[in-house]
Amino acid sequence: MVLEGNVDPAKVWAKMLNTWNQGMNDRFPDAARVAAANDADLGLGATADEVTDTFLALADRLDREPATMPGASVAISGALLRGVTYQMLQHNETLPPLTRFWKAAADLSAGKAPADADVAVLRQVLADTPATKGVPADNQATMVLAMLCGDTTWSRKVDSYADATAAARAKYPLSAGMPNNILPCAFWSQKPIEPVVKITSRGARNILILQNRRDNATPWAAGRGMRRALGDRAGFLGVEHGGHFVYGTGSTCADKATVAFLIKGTLPAKDASCDGPRR
Secondary structure, three states: OEEEOOOOHHHOOHHHHHOHHHHHHHHHHHHHHHHHHOHHHHOOOOOHHHHHHHHHHHHHHHHHOOEOOOOOOOOEOHHHHHHHHHHHOOOHHHHHHHHHHHHHHHHHHOOOOOOHHHHHHHHHHHOOOOOOOOOOOOHHHHHHHHHHHHHOOOOOOHHHHHHHHHHHHHHOOOOOOHHHOOOHHHHOOOOOOOOOOOOOOOOOOOEEEEEEEEOOOOOHHHHHHHHHHHHHHEEEEEEEEEOOOOOOOOOHHHHHHHHHHHHHOOOOOOOEEEEOOOO
């Protein structure tokens, strides 16, 4: 078995979501560097730090006054800006359009008409997904909530979420408390029908764990948590790479190690690391 994009079995699920705060901090600079390299066109900042400051200021402004685009079904709020950013950070190929989305949102917020290229990105990002026949429009969201809320119990103390969100907003401004905020899980009517599955180190040594250093969805700490849970049953390969996916995303070293394991059963003798893709 090959595992990538790993969840820490000891943190299912509220504590696992909380790891997104550090995951955002780890991954965001990759996109900020893309924006800085294209500063002449985007105007978001000449360094990653300047781009980060621009993003935080834009998110704060959109929190107070969402920006509208003619013909769009939703306004761009701070929450939507952060949500789109979270999703598009998961793939390297979506970093350039993400930075252009930032520029378009900044122009709209400043009362400027976005350039044609920016309008195209806005329409793509804000477009409603075509409905699939026989599949409810909220299928993705309800599936995720059924898993998160159905696997384990959650606190029902509303104040605890408010306190945790306020603390996270102060410490992690990029994610602004989103991972700590209250979910429908706090009001879930059904209790779990069985205990959370316990992951142990007992069993054959036949698992390869792949983990990116800068995965914002299942961060590095979660991959290390899976490593601790599986113990000597697993080999571990950390990749100096960003995003939620490892195999087939540009690291020749990681791809070769994965193929060697699947074909020959070869696992790293000890925890190993690989370079990320060459740029």
